[in-house]
Amino acid sequence: MIYPKTITVVGANGTMGANVSAIFASFGNATVYMVSRDKEKSKKAAIRAGKSVKADSIVNHLIPVDYSNLDECVKASDLVFESAAENLELKIELHTKIGKSLRKGTVACTGSSGLSITRLAECYPEVVRGQFFGVHMFNPPYQLTLCELTASPYSDKAMYADLKEYLTGTLYRTVAESKDLPAFLGNRIGFYFMNEALQYAERYQDNGGIDYIDSLLGPFTGRTMPPITTADFVGLDVHKAIVDNIYENTNDYVHEKFVLPGYVQKLIDEKKLGRKSGQGLYKLIKNDSGDKRMMVYDIKLGIYRDEIKYSFPFALQMKKYLRDGDYDDAIRVLIENKSQEADICLRFLLRYIVYALYTAEHVGYDLRVADDVMATGFTWCPPFAMMEAFSRVCDLGQLMKERLKPEIVNAVDIDHIIGEQIKSKYDYRIYFKAK
Amino acid sequence: MGGAQTDFERNWTKEGKNMIALLKEAVEDGFKDAGFTFDEMVSLNKDNRVAAFVGNFIAEQYISQGHLGAFLTEVNPAFYGVPSARYEAACASSSVALDAAITKIKAGEYDVCIVVGWEIMKSVDSKKGGDILGRAAYYEKEGKGIDLPFPKLFGRLADATIEKYGLDQERYLNALAKISCINYANAKRNPLAQTRKWFMSYEEASTRGTESNPNVGGLLGVSDCSQVTDGAAVVILCSEKYAQEKGLKDLAIVKGYGHRTAPLLFDKKIADNANSEYVLPWTRQACLDAYKRAGLTVDDIGVFETHDCFTSSEYAAISAFGITEPGKEWDAVENGTIAFDGAKPINPSGGLIGCGHPVGASGARMFVDLYKQVTGKAGKYQVKDAKNGMMLNIGGSATTNYVFIVGMD
Numbered sequence: 001m002i003y004p005k006t007i008t009v010v011g012a013n014g015t016m017g018a019n020v021s022a023i024f025a026s027f028g029n030a031t032v033y034m035v036s037r038d039k040e041k042s043k044k045a046a047i048r049a050g051k052s053v054k055a056d057s058i059v060n061h062l063i064p065v066d067y068s069n070l071d072e073c074v075k076a077s078d079l080v081f082e083s084a085a086e087n088l089e090l091k092i093e094l095h096t097k098i099g100k101s102l103r104k105g106t107v108a109c110t111g112s113s114g115l116s117i118t119r120l121a122e123c124y125p126e127v128v129r130g131q132f133f134g135v136h137m138f139n140p141p142y143q144l145t146l147c148e149l150t151a152s153p154y155s156d157k158a159m160y161a162d163l164k165e166y167l168t169g170t171l172y173r174t175v176a177e178s179k180d181l182p183a184f185l186g187n188r189i190g191f192y193f194m195n196e197a198l199q200y201a202e203r204y205q206d207n208g209g210i211d212y213i214d215s216l217l218g219p220f221t222g223r224t225m226p227p228i229t230t231a232d233f234v235g236l237d238v239h240k241a242i243v244d245n246i247y248e249n250t251n252d253y254v255h256e257k258f259v260l261p262g263y264v265q266k267l268i269d270e271k272k273l274g275r276k277s278g279q280g281l282y283k284l285i286k287n288d289s290g291d292k293r294m295m296v297y298d299i300k301l302g303i304y305r306d307e308i309k310y311s312f313p314f315a316l317q318m319k320k321y322l323r324d325g326d327y328d329d330a331i332r333v334l335i336e337n338k339s340q341e342a343d344i345c346l347r348f349l350l351r352y353i354v355y356a357l358y359t360a361e362h363v364g365y366d367l368r369v370a371d372d373v374m375a376t377g378f379t380w381c382p383p384f385a386m387m388e389a390f391s392r393v394c395d396l397g398q399l400m401k402e403r404l405k406p407e408i409v410n411a412v413d414i415d416h417i418i419g420e421q422i423k424s425k426y427d428y429r430i431y432f433k434a435k
Numbered sequence: 436m437g438g439a440q441t442d443f444e445r446n447w448t449k450e451g452k453n454m455i456a457l458l459k460e461a462v463e464d465g466f467k468d469a470g471f472t473f474d475e476m477v478s479l480n481k482d483n484r485v486a487a488f489v490g491n492f493i494a495e496q497y498i499s500q501g502h503l504g505a506f507l508t509e510v511n512p513a514f515y516g517v518p519s520a521r522y523e524a525a526c527a528s529s530s531v532a533l534d535a536a537i538t539k540i541k542a543g544e545y546d547v548c549i550v551v552g553w554e555i556m557k558s559v560d561s562k563k564g565g566d567i568l569g570r571a572a573y574y575e576k577e578g579k580g581i582d583l584p585f586p587k588l589f590g591r592l593a594d595a596t597i598e599k600y601g602l603d604q605e606r607y608l609n610a611l612a613k614i615s616c617i618n619y620a621n622a623k624r625n626p627l628a629q630t631r632k633w634f635m636s637y638e639e640a641s642t643r644g645t646e647s648n649p650n651v652g653g654l655l656g657v658s659d660c661s662q663v664t665d666g667a668a669v670v671i672l673c674s675e676k677y678a679q680e681k682g683l684k685d686l687a688i689v690k691g692y693g694h695r696t697a698p699l700l701f702d703k704k705i706a707d708n709a710n711s712e713y714v715l716p717w718t719r720q721a722c723l724d725a726y727k728r729a730g731l732t733v734d735d736i737g738v739f740e741t742h743d744c745f746t747s748s749e750y751a752a753i754s755a756f757g758i759t760e761p762g763k764e765w766d767a768v769e770n771g772t773i774a775f776d777g778a779k780p781i782n783p784s785g786g787l788i789g790c791g792h793p794v795g796a797s798g799a800r801m802f803v804d805l806y807k808q809v810t811g812k813a814g815k816y817q818v819k820d821a822k823n824g825m826m827l828n829i830g831g832s833a834t835t836n837y838v839f840i841v842g843m844d
Contacts, residue, residue: 026634026636027634029636050647051647053634054633054634054647055634055635055636055639055647055648056639056642056645056646056647056648057636057638057639057642057645057647057648058636058639060638142632142634143632145632172623172632219451319451322451322452322456323451323452323453323456324452324453324455324456324459324509325452325453325455325456325457325458325459325460326459427442429460430442430445430450433449433450433451433452434450434451434452434456435450435451
């Protein structure tokens with residue numbers, strides 16, 4: 001396989017299924033069978049797919065079908081991509097079915113964000129088992145180019161290399177090779193950060209909680225959106241599924257940071273799942289005159305209240321410097337400001353660098369992958385770029401040893417973890433916003 | 436000596452950053468590339484040997500700021516006392532700045548000149564932005580009250596080209612679609628291009644009038660347009676004397692330039708071509724002037740950067756450069772001559788369509804790209820055998836025409 005001309009996407013009516021179909025049909029110039037439970041839903045998904053890559057012309061190459069066509073589509077395809085709901089039983093059923101009609105030479109993959117690739121490979125008859133891979137893209141894939149590629153112990157090495165080349169060269173994906181471990185690379189790092197922010201919101205509920213923590217980890221700290229707002233966008237049910245999976249199936253030095261806080265579970269139980277259900281950690285209210293009001297869940301009071309517009313002196317100063325492009329001065333403020341908020345913020349960033357590199361070392365095959373996943377999957381300032389920003393104004397190793405808790409410094413060999421002098425291919429200046 | 440451009444994908448307003456941040460990053464990156472330092476600038480300035488030239492079209496409208504030459508003093512105190520001023524000729528603004536800098540060096544006035552082209556455009560919405568750009572035409576007659584005046588003007592250039600050469604409309608439009616595709620494809624190799632993640636195909640570009648590719652100016656669709664963006668490009672030039680003094684070797688050389696101004700009003704511009712074989716005779720003349728000054732011909736040029744604000748302007752540039760005879764431009768498009776791996780590659784950077792068009796920066800950006808190509812520093816978009824490079828930067832509806840030839844000894 002070098003260049004799949006015909007592709008089947010299973011579960012194509014979901015957001016990811018439609019968006020991935022669009023990537024195959026556009027950059028891949030492939031004919032794509034879009035399989036869902038209902039052909040009408042597949043048709044609507046094809047229109048959405050065209051919009052997702054801003055090219056209606058690709059809709060001509062998308063063929064809406066339903067599950068009754070699955071066998072023939074799989075037989076006719078050079079690549080089959082499963083994008084069904086993140087449920088192991090369902091995926092086992094689907095891959096067992098796909099395995100029955102998969103041709104020799106056709107690539108099969110799952111878009112799973114963290115289930116066991118090895119387990120799913122075992123759904124396939126031995127003769128084609130080597131043709132199965134994990135290909136995890138991030139949403140929306142037209143904007144976020146990250147693609148985590150995972151082999152199983154059965155995988156055909158030549159086919160893996162071909163698939164990697166196809167994803168990189170033809171589909172313009174940023175391929176991050178990951179071991180078959182829960183949540184792979186990007187989500188393990190990103191959801192660690194987001195879940196710890198949720199835990200901190202609970203700990204600092206007397207200071208305001210959710211909006212307090214989000215305000216001190218805003219875009220000026222190297223991201224587009226604050227972490228708790230991001231969790232709200234992702235959906236609390238999805239967030240829970242990811243952190244629970246990591247908590248149950250891994251055991252590293254941040255294990256307890258993957259425990260979902262009780263108030264988040266309570267919101268999930270009340271079906272307050274975040275932006276997609278109208279309320280979650282935040283709640284956007286529109287009154288009759290069309291004015292919008294952002295409300296936030298107050299953990300202490302258990303109710304939604306108006307968002308507090310915090311103005312922490314350290315954050316104001318950082319934003320002022322960033323506005324003029326004075327990055328070194330902004331980082332200096334963060335390091336030197338003695339307020340509780342600056343301290344929380346700085347330690348979050350330092351822990352992020354350490355855990356990103358630790359994860360890249362254990363889950364990836366190359367430390368640089370930590371940069372790729374965070375820059376192209378989350379649009380956060382990636383760890384090596386952030387190290388560069390800090391290293392311009394301080395001895396980063398020394399700073400970590402001074403400011404991080406002994407349990408981290410003792411668990412991780414800081415000198416080793418930041419010892420590799422890797423020049424980031426990403427520019428830290430882009431990520432630190434003056435907002 | 437060197438130069439740099441900012442990442443044209445960035446939206447500085449969204450990042451919350453101002454023009455000073457933009458200028459700081461561009462100047463620092465340009466200095467770094469050129470091996471030039473602020474300390475060296477301070478030292479040269481003691482003897483009045485260094486000056487700065489700023490190209491910008493219309494910051495007065497986009498960010499309510501004038502007196503732009505003075506703003507480098509906010510970038511670094513090393514600029515205190517360094518002579519600097521702003522130069523303007525619509526989208527060719529930074530070429531005027533380059534021209535002024537080159538002339539001052541040739542005249543022996545300064546030994547090092549810093550040229551900065553920049554524009555912040557994402558500060559306004561596209562409707563307002565289109566109206567602002569109308570000031571690059573005769574605003575009262577060709578811009579005021581017209582939605583997106585420039586796509587319409589270059590749509591008329593398409594009409595005029597078809598009419599002048601009696602072209603088959605479909606063949607012409609398909610050539611334009613291919614030009615668009617080449618620029619998008621080239622941008623994929625350029626890590627600083629605005630559209631490096633975007634999708635474009637021949638099928639999409641040649642199917643105009645759809646929701647994703649609506650007609651925006653006569654026959655032209657969105658796929659035929661470059662897109663505005665925020666950005667800056669910096670060029671550091673030096674005299675031969677300075678290069679010798681510092682032992683700088685293998686520097687790219689400015690070999691020639693052309694500068695011609697065509698009638699401003701589009702109707703007059705087209706009426707003026709009646710006695711020429713060229714649809715844009717003054718654009719052609721600017722190219723001829725540059726060839727003459729450089730003592731070179733089209734055969735000597737290995738790479739081109741042109742002003743593809745619209746596909747119809749790149750189409751006209753093909754014969755203006757002399758790659759084909761006038762009226763036969765489609766041939767160079769169809770047979771791959773202007774493609775990345777063709778004999779006369781145009782816009783390996785992606786051009787305005789692929790790399791992006793922060794108007795006041797585009798001329799300096801093209802110049803930086805010529806420098807990168809002829810010195811072998813273009814990375815993934817490096818063209819083979821590019822000893823000499825040529826650029827065409829236009830202002831308005833091909834009113835101001837600037838051409839530079841940069842090459843190795």
